[in-house]
Amino acid sequence: MYDSHIHLDQYHEDEMNIMLSQIEGVIAVATDLDSSKRLLDLKRQYDINIAAGFHPEQAVLKESELIKLVDWIRQNQTELCAIGEIGLPQYLRREGKVEDEAAYIHILETLIHLASELKLPVVLHAVYADAAIALQLLSKYNVRGHFHWFKAKDELIHEVIEAGHFISVTPDVLWNAKTRRVVELTPLNQLMIETDGPWPHTGFDKCDIQNQLSAIIGEIAVIKQMTRNEVSIQMGHNTRSFYHLEAHDESR
Numbered sequence: 001m002y003d004s005h006i007h008l009d010q011y012h013e014d015e016m017n018i019m020l021s022q023i024e025g026v027i028a029v030a031t032d033l034d035s036s037k038r039l040l041d042l043k044r045q046y047d048i049n050i051a052a053g054f055h056p057e058q059a060v061l062k063e064s065e066l067i068k069l070v071d072w073i074r075q076n077q078t079e080l081c082a083i084g085e086i087g088l089p090q091y092l093r094r095e096g097k098v099e100d101e102a103a104y105i106h107i108l109e110t111l112i113h114l115a116s117e118l119k120l121p122v123v124l125h126a127v128y129a130d131a132a133i134a135l136q137l138l139s140k141y142n143v144r145g146h147f148h149w150f151k152a153k154d155e156l157i158h159e160v161i162e163a164g165h166f167i168s169v170t171p172d173v174l175w176n177a178k179t180r181r182v183v184e185l186t187p188l189n190q191l192m193i194e195t196d197g198p199w200p201h202t203g204f205d206k207c208d209i210q211n212q213l214s215a216i217i218g219e220i221a222v223i224k225q226m227t228r229n230e231v232s233i234q235m236g237h238n239t240r241s242f243y244h245l246e247a248h249d250e251s252r
């Protein structure tokens with residue numbers, strides 16, 4: 001099993017060893033430049049795949065900081081399997097904390113443009129109506145997107161699927177009707193599974209990513225009326241193909 005979206009740099013190192021030994025691999029995503037640098041350090045110690053980016057649910061980056069991030073990504077592009085996590089501040093906006101929406105869109109567009117130039121996919125935090133803006137930018141720059149922990153109206157879910165992008169779901173598929181709907185509508189060959197760890201999912205330990213991933217697979221199998229094994233094999237295949245990864249030990 002692969003965890004297709006985890007904030008590995010937010011765990012203690014003694015936790016990482018145990019977590020990483022339980023599963024086949026991870027896509028470790030960054031929240032900012034410091035987080036990107038920390039992930040690169042971790043990649044030198046552990047067998048992990050990393051992305052670099054700027055998480056949108058925080059104070060907006062100044063142009064000079066954005067340039068530093070872009071330069072760092074260019075310099076370290078061969079170490080990266082994607083640019084991410086990037087996107088738009090859906091939850092900050094709901095709290096009334098977004099003053100300059102255009103600044104977030106500018107960051108997103110700059111990083112999608114960079115992904116196009118470097119021929120990397122992007123990891124997107126773009127839920128609900130924000131997905132429409134992300135879709136336009138992906139199409140403008142011809143970039144492949146992974147819409148992580150995705151939720152949206154049916155029409156937008158269809159648009160994401162029709163454009164050939166990938167979608168991942170977390171353990172909230174066990175109880176959240178919106179996530180279950182995403183699984184119903186998304187073809188199995190465009191789905192991935194993730195923990196978004198260390199996000200606290202009710203009933204799970206943040207370090208027990210193996211159990212979280214296995215619970216998601218079980219629930220997808222129920223929704224899609226397939227066997228766990230069929231789902232599990234396809235999830236592994238999807239993550240490897242989307243991120244261009246080498247196959248590891250399939251039994252884990």
Ligand SMILES: [Zn+2]
Pocket residue numbers: 005007029085196
């Ligand atoms: Zn995340």
